[in-house]
Amino acid sequence: MAEALSQPVSFYQAKTGLFSWIFSTDHKRIGLLYFYAIISFFLVAMSLGFLMRLELIAPGETIMDAKTYNQVFTLHGVIMIFLFLIPSVPAFFGNFLLPLMIGTDDVAFPKLNLFSWWLYVLGGIFALLTLVVGNGPADTGWTFYAPYSVKTGTNVTMAVLAAFILGFSSILTGLNFIVTIHRLRAPKMKWFQMPLFAWALYATAWIQLLATPVIGITLLMIIAERVFGVGLFDPALGGDPILYQHLFWIYSHPAVYIMVLPAMGLISEMIPTFAKRTIFGYKAIAYSSLAIAFIGYFVWGHHMFTSGMSGPARVIFSVLTFLVAVPSAIKVFNWVATLYKGSINVKTPLLFSLAFIFQFLLGGLTGLVIGALATDIHLHDTYFVVGHFHYVMFGGAGFAFFGALHYWYGKIWGKMYNESTAQIAFWLMFIGFNVLYFPMLVLGIMGMPRRYYDYLEDFTTLNVVSTVGSWILISGIILMIYNLIVSRKKGEAAPRNPWGSTTLEWQTPSPPPLHNFDATPVVPEGNPYDHKQNKSE
Amino acid sequence: MFSNASNFVQGVDTSFAIILGASLFFLVGITGVMVYFVVRYNKNKHPEAQDVHENKKLEITWTVIPTILVLVMFYFGWTGYEPMRKIPEEGIKVKAHAQMWSWQFEYENGKYSDTLVVPKDEAVILDLISRDVVHSLYIPAFRIKEDVVPGVNNKMWFIGQELGKYNIFCAEFCGDLHSKMLSSVHVIAPEEYNVWYNDTTQPEIHPGLVVLKKNACVSCHSLDGTRIVGPSFKGIWGHEVEVITNGEERTVMVDEDYVKRSIYDPNADVVKGFNPGLMIPYQNLVTEEEVNEIIDYLKTLK
Ligand code: HEM
Numbered sequence: 121m122a123e124a125l126s127q128p129v130s131f132y133q134a135k136t137g138l139f140s141w142i143f144s145t146d147h148k149r150i151g152l153l154y155f156y157a158i159i160s161f162f163l164v165a166m167s168l169g170f171l172m173r174l175e176l177i178a179p180g181e182t183i184m185d186a187k188t189y190n191q192v193f194t195l196h197g198v199i200m201i202f203l204f205l206i207p208s209v210p211a212f213f214g215n216f217l218l219p220l221m222i223g224t225d226d227v228a229f230p231k232l233n234l235f236s237w238w239l240y241v242l243g244g245i246f247a248l249l250t251l252v253v254g255n256g257p258a259d260t261g262w263t264f265y266a267p268y269s270v271k272t273g274t275n276v277t278m279a280v281l282a283a284f285i286l287g288f289s290s291i292l293t294g295l296n297f298i299v300t301i302h303r304l305r306a307p308k309m310k311w312f313q314m315p316l317f318a319w320a321l322y323a324t325a326w327i328q329l330l331a332t333p334v335i336g337i338t339l340l341m342i343i344a345e346r347v348f349g350v351g352l353f354d355p356a357l358g359g360d361p362i363l364y365q366h367l368f369w370i371y372s373h374p375a376v377y378i379m380v381l382p383a384m385g386l387i388s389e390m391i392p393t394f395a396k397r398t399i400f401g402y403k404a405i406a407y408s409s410l411a412i413a414f415i416g417y418f419v420w421g422h423h424m425f426t427s428g429m430s431g432p433a434r435v436i437f438s439v440l441t442f443l444v445a446v447p448s449a450i451k452v453f454n455w456v457a458t459l460y461k462g463s464i465n466v467k468t469p470l471l472f473s474l475a476f477i478f479q480f481l482l483g484g485l486t487g488l489v490i491g492a493l494a495t496d497i498h499l500h501d502t503y504f505v506v507g508h509f510h511y512v513m514f515g516g517a518g519f520a521f522f523g524a525l526h527y528w529y530g531k532i533w534g535k536m537y538n539e540s541t542a543q544i545a546f547w548l549m550f551i552g553f554n555v556l557y558f559p560m561l562v563l564g565i566m567g568m569p570r571r572y573y574d575y576l577e578d579f580t581t582l583n584v585v586s587t588v589g590s591w592i593l594i595s596g597i598i599l600m601i602y603n604l605i606v607s608r609k610k611g612e613a614a615p616r617n618p619w620g621s622t623t624l625e626w627q628t629p630s631p632p633p634l635h636n637f638d639a640t641p642v643v644p645e646g647n648p649y650d651h652k653q654n655k656s657e
Numbered sequence: 658m659f660s661n662a663s664n665f666v667q668g669v670d671t672s673f674a675i676i677l678g679a680s681l682f683f684l685v686g687i688t689g690v691m692v693y694f695v696v697r698y699n700k701n702k703h704p705e706a707q708d709v710h711e712n713k714k715l716e717i718t719w720t721v722i723p724t725i726l727v728l729v730m731f732y733f734g735w736t737g738y739e740p741m742r743k744i745p746e747e748g749i750k751v752k753a754h755a756q757m758w759s760w761q762f763e764y765e766n767g768k769y770s771d772t773l774v775v776p777k778d779e780a781v782i783l784d785l786i787s788r789d790v791v792h793s794l795y796i797p798a799f800r801i802k803e804d805v806v807p808g809v810n811n812k813m814w815f816i817g818q819e820l821g822k823y824n825i826f827c828a829e830f831c832g833d834l835h836s837k838m839l840s841s842v843h844v845i846a847p848e849e850y851n852v853w854y855n856d857t858t859q860p861e862i863h864p865g866l867v868v869l870k871k872n873a874c875v876s877c878h879s880l881d882g883t884r885i886v887g888p889s890f891k892g893i894w895g896h897e898v899e900v901i902t903n904g905e906e907r908t909v910m911v912d913e914d915y916v917k918r919s920i921y922d923p924n925a926d927v928v929k930g931f932n933p934g935l936m937i938p939y940q941n942l943v944t945e946e947e948v949n950e951i952i953d954y955l956k957t958l959k
């Protein structure tokens with residue numbers, strides 16, 4: 121109570137009104153703007169996923185025709201990748217937390233930050249406009265493979281333009297974070313005293329900055345070909361379809377790490393807190409982020425093992441793919457070792473983190489199966505791949521995002537969520553997720569291709585199971601969101617440091633004041649996760 | 658232990674067994690340890706946490722061992738795959754034509770078939786040809802797949818080792834009816850194959866329909882009035898259609914000239930309500946003679 125009295129004006133109260141939000145340069149408000157947009161897009165794309173699974177509950181036409189199905193999975197993929205996952209962790213948690221974690225009052229370029237959000241909104245509007253403008257939304261898959269993307273009558277041009285604009289938003293956020301981390305750390309914070317989430321954002325930001333321009337150019341080339349008939353990728357016009365695939369994956373493989381590295385950073389924050397001990401192998405985790413970011417640039421060819429690439433190229437891409445698995449494995453070992461001899465407090469964020477480890481592990485191991493040449497030839501473009509990437513992106517990055525939402529909920533909104541409801545929602549999500557996606561791995565091994573509107577009778581049973589899984593998962597998600605909404609009103613007031621965490625954002629009130637700290641934050645000596653130092657919280 | 662449907666199955670399934678086995682081991686092992694720690698060091702049982710910062714030996718071990726293991730996995734993936742790239746010189750050569758949304762197999766004697774018929778125990782070499790977009794020829798039972806890329810001459814090969822009929826799927830997304838782009842391989846006894854191969858008599862159907870089937874026109878144009886992605890051929894002959902020519906709407910009569918133009922330069926007159934760009938120009942694929950056969954056939958579709 122004493123704390124509540126001395127509570128300074130929070131950033132919510134500092135200014136009010138719509139314009140104080142949409143033209144705000146405060147990193148916390150911009151983070152929240154991203155959050156509301158991102159979560160809305162997630163719910164839209166989740167509903168599309170629900171419809172897809174409903175269509176696939178039985179062979180033949182169930183609720184929509186083939187063309188509509190193709191448009192639905194394309195829009196689902198585009199939204200999930202470009203509007204949910206890529207911005208989710210960096211643009212929301214990164215914006216909100218990075219300056220707090222490194223003890224400063226904002227990012228390096230606050231106006232640029234606001235501009236990035238506006239670009240994001242513009243890209244989102246373009247993506248949604250494809251629904252009503254032109255010949256309907258694109259039906260190419262989120263990969264926009266040429267020459268189909270050049271030939272189809274649907275509104276690929278606008279979808280591609282949306283992705284192009286979103287790319288710029290991502291580049292500028294990356295740039296902002298790199299400069300912020302270099303220039304604005306609290307005076308006493310050395311590189312190896314930064315929280316691991318900051319390290320993860322740092323590695324990610326370099327990928328955003330260096331890889332995203334490639335997709336920008338590639339997408340412009342598609343537009344040039346569609347609108348002006350320039351022969352780049354369509355052999356009918358003298359172009360080369362394989363060139364497109366190379367250019368696309370040169371960005372899109374590293375982009376996979378844009379999606380998952382920051383999520384790994386979130387896990388590295390949550391596990392020490394709930395184990396009440398320091399992280400095991402701090403430096404190994406920090407360096408492995410950089411290693412993943414670096415090696416990740418050179419493995420794109422593993423998406424093209426069946427495209428007719430030369431033998432040596434296939435072999436080299438396969439070896440490198442296996443090597444990039446090692447730093448990820450190291451992280452997993454370090455997280456598990458962090459639980460050793462801890463004093464473990466099983467709360468919702470930890471449950472999500474443990475589910476992350478299990479699902480990310482399964483996603484990573486299935487990644488090895490498709491990184492190997494012999495097995496990939498069989499599994500490429502089958503449901504095994506759909507299962508694999510949902511395990512990594514949703515079971516991994518998505519679960520980390522939701523776990524983190526609970527972990528920092530009090531810090532961001534000033535109230536605590538309801539723990540028991542949150543745990544019920546978690547279990548529904550965990551069970552639903554695995555019932556939804558595990559059968560896909562089996563379907564792929566049986567030979568069912570992906571992007572399949574209709575399938576042979578043999579595949580029916582597992583498709584039914586998978587669809588039932590989607591219902592369980594979605595009920596879990598709805599319950600989780602309901603709980604988070606209700607807790608905003610009904611939850612108990614959040615103290616500064618509800619979990620006994622050690623990083624700087626927990627030294628300030630929840631929610632923080634406009635300029636982040638009411639007193640100069642104390643950078644702990646040595647390792648940032650030393651629980652022995654801040655015993656008293 | 659494994660099926661022996663093609664010469665690759667055993668190699669690929671061995672890679673599968675090794676890689677999936679190792680993966681399962683790690684999945685169960687790591688998850689098991691994790692769950693054990695969560696139970697064993699629960700705060701109720703273990704109220705006082707002990708810090709363990711790092712342990713160089715342990716960290717080196719768990720860097721080096723996985724590195725070796727993944728390289729072993731890579732190796733088995735590679736050995737299972739090697740034979741697929743060693744395409745023999747000799748064998749039955751078949752051109753596999755992929756187009757939206759059907760397969761056509763062309764044999765050396767000019768025979769066309771919409772299923773791939775091959776003799777048991779002989780090498781079959783497929784030349785993969787696409788006229789429109791990227792497709793991918795996938796035979797799950799044989800564990801093989803290779804993309805069919807327009808303008809690129811990819812090849813694949815196999816030996817069918819067990820008699821039977823196996824599915825062929827298109828594995829690269831290619832538009833509306835991607836999931837309907839199905840065919841099958843029939844592995845039959847060599848004697849039977851010789852009879853089949855040498856039987857080049859055409860079935861008793863209109864030569865115009867043969868052309869339409871061979872070129873997969875029928876996967877976009879129905880013969881019974883239903884709309885697929887292109888207009889149905891039923892009853893178009895001698896009737897007027899509304900088309901868009903250089904952005905202007907006009908009405909034309911479906912006659913010889915129009916049909917020929919529609920086939921050789923489909924984007925010149927685009928039928929109203931349909932998408933340009935999907936139908937490729939058949940200038941070099943369908944001869945004038947064949948166009949006449951098509952026209953002859955269209956006349957019969959009242
Ligand atoms: C909420 C429940 C979800 C369901 C029921 C669902 C379902 C599906 C299904 C059935 C497909 C396969 C479409 C096909 O190949 O025919 C698919 C594709 C995809 N999903 Fe999801 N998904 C969900 C959530 C997510 C999430 C959270 C992400 C990313 C974070 C995601 C990303 C993707 C992507 C990128 C594709 C590929 C689209 C393409 O092939 O172009 N999905 N999803």
Ligand SMILES: [Cu+2]
Pocket residue numbers: 372373376419420422423
């Ligand atoms: Cu990749």
Ligand SMILES: [Cu+2]
Pocket residue numbers: 755756757758791792793827828829830831835838
């Ligand atoms: Cu196809």
